[in-house]
Amino acid sequence: MVSVKLKDGSERQFPEGTTLLQATESxxxxxxxxxxxxxxxxxxxxxxxxxxEDGVLELLGFEEQSxxxxxxxxxxxxxxxxxxRLWPDTQLAIGPAIDKGxxxxxxxxxxxxxxxxxxxxxxxxxxxxxxxxxxxxxxxREEAIRFFKERGEDYKVELxxxxxxxxxxxxxxxGEFVDLCAGPHVxxxxxxxxxxxxxxxGAYWRGSEANAMLQRxxxxxxxxxxxxxxxxxxxxxxxxxxxxxxxxxxxxxxxxDEGPGFPLFLPKGMIIRNELExxxxxxxxxxGYQEIRTPIILSEELxxxxxHWDHYKENMYFTKIxxxxxxxxxxxxxxxxxxxxxxxxxxxxxxLRMGEMGLVHRHxxxxxxxxxxxxxxxxxxxxxxxxxxxxxxxxxxxVINLIDRFYGLFxxxxxxxxxxxPEKSMGSDEVWEVATNALEQALQEKGMSxxxxxxxxxxxxxxxxxxxxxxxxxxxxxxTIQLDFQMPERFDLTYIGEDGERHRxxxxxxVIYGSIERFIGIITEHFAGAFPAWLSPVQxxxxxxxxxxxxxxxxxxxxxxxxxxxxxADLRSEKxxxxxxxxxxxxxxxxxxxxDKEIEAGSVSVRHRKDGDLGSQGxxxxxxxxxxxxEEKVIR
RNA sequence: GCCGAUGUGGCUCAGUGGCAGAGCAAUUGAUUCGUAAUCAAUAGGUCGGCGGUUCGAAUCCGCCCAUCGGCUCCA
Numbered sequence: 001m002v003s004v005k006l007k008d009g010s011e012r013q014f015p016e017g018t019t020l021l022q023a024t025e026s027x028x029x030x031x032x033x034x035x036x037x038x039x040x041x042x043x044x045x046x047x048x049x050x051x052x053e054d055g056v057l058e059l060l061g062f063e064e065q066s067x068x069x070x071x072x073x074x075x076x077x078x079x080x081x082x083x084x085r086l087w088p089d090t091q092l093a094i095g096p097a098i099d100k101g102x103x104x105x106x107x108x109x110x111x112x113x114x115x116x117x118x119x120x121x122x123x124x125x126x127x128x129x130x131x132x133x134x135x136x137x138x139x140x141r142e143e144a145i146r147f148f149k150e151r152g153e154d155y156k157v158e159l160x161x162x163x164x165x166x167x168x169x170x171x172x173x174x175g176e177f178v179d180l181c182a183g184p185h186v187x188x189x190x191x192x193x194x195x196x197x198x199x200x201x202g203a204y205w206r207g208s209e210a211n212a213m214l215q216r217x218x219x220x221x222x223x224x225x226x227x228x229x230x231x232x233x234x235x236x237x238x239x240x241x242x243x244x245x246x247x248x249x250x251x252x253x254x255x256x257d258e259g260p261g262f263p264l265f266l267p268k269g270m271i272i273r274n275e276l277e278x279x280x281x282x283x284x285x286x287x288g289y290q291e292i293r294t295p296i297i298l299s300e301e302l303x304x305x306x307x308h309w310d311h312y313k314e315n316m317y318f319t320k321i322x323x324x325x326x327x328x329x330x331x332x333x334x335x336x337x338x339x340x341x342x343x344x345x346x347x348x349x350x351x352l353r354m355g356e357m358g359l360v361h362r363h364x365x366x367x368x369x370x371x372x373x374x375x376x377x378x379x380x381x382x383x384x385x386x387x388x389x390x391x392x393x394x395x396x397x398x399v400i401n402l403i404d405r406f407y408g409l410f411x412x413x414x415x416x417x418x419x420x421x422p423e424k425s426m427g428s429d430e431v432w433e434v435a436t437n438a439l440e441q442a443l444q445e446k447g448m449s450x451x452x453x454x455x456x457x458x459x460x461x462x463x464x465x466x467x468x469x470x471x472x473x474x475x476x477x478x479x480t481i482q483l484d485f486q487m488p489e490r491f492d493l494t495y496i497g498e499d500g501e502r503h504r505x506x507x508x509x510x511v512i513y514g515s516i517e518r519f520i521g522i523i524t525e526h527f528a529g530a531f532p533a534w535l536s537p538v539q540x541x542x543x544x545x546x547x548x549x550x551x552x553x554x555x556x557x558x559x560x561x562x563x564x565x566x567x568x569a570d571l572r573s574e575k576x577x578x579x580x581x582x583x584x585x586x587x588x589x590x591x592x593x594x595x596d597k598e599i600e601a602g603s604v605s606v607r608h609r610k611d612g613d614l615g616s617q618g619x620x621x622x623x624x625x626x627x628x629x630x631e632e633k634v635i636r
Numbered sequence: 637g638c639c640g641a642u643g644u645g646g647c648u649c650a651g652u653g654g655c656a657g658a659g660c661a662a663u664u665g666a667u668u669c670g671u672a673a674u675c676a677a678u679a680g681g682u683c684g685g686c687g688g689u690u691c692g693a694a695u696c697c698g699c700c701c702a703u704c705g706g707c708u709c710c711a
Binding site: 103111112113114198199200201202203204207208209213214215216218244248249255256257258260315360362364365366367368369370373374375378380465476477478479480511513514515517518519543545546547548549573574575576577578579580581582583584585591593595596597605607612613 | 637638639640641646647666667668669670671672673674684701702703704705706707708709710711
C-alpha cells in the first residue's frame with residue numbers, strides 16, 4: 001500500500017499500482033472528472049501515472065494555469081493526429097500550449113487553407129469522441145531516434161538529437177498517433193470538449209530565419225462550449241476597439257497606401273497628440289528638464305562615430321545632399337550629444353536633463369508594420385541625462401517616478417524588464433556589468449520586481465523596459481531607461497570636476513510614452529476611443545431640439561468656447577435621437593440637449609456618454625464641473 | 637524580408653466569364669421633432685496597379701503594390 005496525502009491535509013491508502021486517476025475517482029467522481037493533471041510530490045505528472053511511492057497529491061483543473069496548459073497541449077496533439085489522418089505525409093514539428101490556446105507547426109506538401117479547418121475540426125471531434133486513452137511510453141535515446149526515423153519525422157529526430165546523451169525519451173500515444181513529448185497530458189482524448197481552429201501562419205523552424213518555413217495552425221480549446229463562446233465574443237469586442245478602425249471612424253489618424261508605415265494625423269488626432277505633448281512638457285519642466293530639437297538629417301560621418309553605422313545601418317535611411325552623404329536619424333542621441341558639446345560644462349550643472357520630441361525614421365521590414373503600433377516614422381519623447389557617476393542611481397529612480405506618474409494617469413498597470421548585453425554591442429563586459437548593476441540597484445531600491453531579458457539590451461547599454469498592460473490584457477513596451485557609458489566616450493564628452501580636471505560624464509537615454517504614435521494607438525484601444533475629457537478632440541456638443549433653439553445653442557456654445565472648452569453645436573434639422581446617436585458614436589464626453597425648458601431656465605440638459613442623462617444644470621455649473629474634470633484629468 | 641489570406645464608391649460588404657450593386661455616409665428637398673437611426677430624391681466606382689488569356693475579365697493566369705493574421709525583428 002502507498003499513502004497519498006491530499007491538499008486538504010487528509011491522507012488515504014491505495015494499493016501500489018493504482019493510478020492517480022483511479023485514486024482520485026475513489027475520493028470524488030466529480031473531482032476526477034474535473035482534474036486534468038496532477039502535481040505529485042511537487043512534479044507535474046499525468047493522471048494515468050501509477051502510484052509506487054507515498055506522496056503529496058495536488059490535482060490540477062482548468063482553473064490552474066498549469067492545468068490549462070496541459071489541456072491545450074493535449075488539444076494540440078489531437079489536432080496533429082487529425083492532420084496526420086487527413087494528410088499522412090505531413091511531418092510534425094512542435095505543438096505547445098500558448099497564452100489563450102495552442103498551435104502546431106507542420107511541414108506538409110499540402111498547403112493549409114481556412115477551408116481545411118472544418119475538416120480538421122471534424123476529425124478532431126472524431127478523435128475526442130473515440131476517447132483514446134493517452135498513454136505515456138519511455139524509451140532510450142537511440143531507440144527513440146530509430147523510432148521517429150522510421151516514421152519519417154525528421155524534426156522529431158532533430159529534437160531528440162539535441163537532448164542529452166543519457167536522456168530517457170518520453171512519447172505519448174493516443175490511438176494510432178504517437179508524438180515525442182515531455183508531457184504531461186490529460187488521461188484521454190475525451191477530456192477535450194470545445195475546440196476551434198483560429199488562424200494560419202508561417203513560422204520558421206526553431207524561430208530562425210535561416211530555417212525552413214513551416215505552416216502553423218493556431219487553435220484554442222475549452223472544457224465548456226460556453227467558455228469558448230465567451231472567448232470568441234471577447235475577441236470580437238477587441239476587434240471593435242482596434243485603433244486602426246477607431247482612428248478612421250473618429251477621424252484621428254489614418255495610414256494611406258501612399259505612405260506605408262508613415263501615419264497621417266488628422267485634426268482630431270492632432271488634438272490628442274498636442275494634449276499629450278503639452279502634459280509632457282509641463283511635467284518635464286517640473287522635473288527639471290530642458291527641451292531641445294535636433295535635426296532629422298545629419299551627416300553620415302556622425303553615425304559612424306556613434307556606432308549606428310556598425311550596429312544599426314540596416315534600419316536607417318540614407319540620402320545625398322550635394323556631394324555629401326547624410327542619414328535620416330533613427331535615434332536622437334547623437335544630436336543630443338552634439339548639443340551637450342556646444343559648451344563647457346561644470347560638475348555643478350550636472351545632472352543635465354535634455355528632452356527632445358524627436359521624429360525618428362527606421363526602416364522596418366514591410367511585414368511588421370501594424371497601424372500606429374509599428375511604423376517607420378515616429379516621435380520619441382526622448383531625453384538624455386548627462387550626469388556624474390555618483391548620480392546614476394538617483395537619476396534612474398527619478399525617471400522611474402516620472403514614468404509611474406504618467407502611466408498611473410491613464411490607469412495602466414505595468415511590469416518591468418531588465419535587458420542585458422546583446423551579442424552585437426559596444427564596450428567591455430566590465431562596463432556593461434557596472435551599468436547593469438546600477439539599473440538593478442535602482443530597481444531594488446524602488447522595491448520593484450522585474451524580469452530579466454538576457455541579451456535584449458541596446459547596442460550601447462543595458463535597459464529597463466516598461467511594459468504596460470491595456471484593458472484587453474495585452475502588454476506593450478513603451479517606456480525605457482538605458483544607461484550608456486559608450487556614447488560619452490565616443491563623442492569625448494567632458495565636464496570640469498571639482499578638481500579643475502576634465503572628466504567623463506555618464507548618460508541615460510529614456511522615453512516615457514515611448515513613441516507618441518504607439519502610445520496614441522494604445523490609449524485609443526485602452527479607452528475604446530472614449531478618451532478622458534482632457535484628451536477628447538471634442539469635449540462638448542450642443543444639440544438644439546429644433547431650429548428655434550439654435551440661437552440659444554449658439555449662445556451656450558460661445559460661453560463654452562470662451563471657457564476654453566473644445567465645443568461644437570449640431571445645428572442640422574435632425575431629430576434629437578439621431579443627433580444623440582451620432583454624438584455617442586463619436587464618443588463625445590458630454591452632449592448638451594437644449595430646448596424650450598433649458599431656454600426658460602437658462603440651463604443645459606447634460607448627457608454623459610457613459611452615464612447617460614444627468615438631468616438639467618446651469619450653464620456655469622456645467623462649465624465648472626467639466627473644467628475640473630479636465631484639470632484633474634479624470635478618467636470617466 | 638518570409639508564409640498564408642485579402643484588395644469592388646468615403647465606410648461595411650454582395651457580385652466566380654456576358655449592361656458594376658446594396659446599406660450607411662454625402663448632397664438637395666420636405667419634416668421642427670426631448671435622450672442611440674424621419675421620409676424622399678440626387679450624385680458618387682476606368683472593381684489596388686501593370687501585363688496576359690478570351691469575341692468578351694471585377695471574375696481566369698502572371699508580376700508588382702498595399703493591407704490583414706503570423707514568423708523574425710522592435711518604440
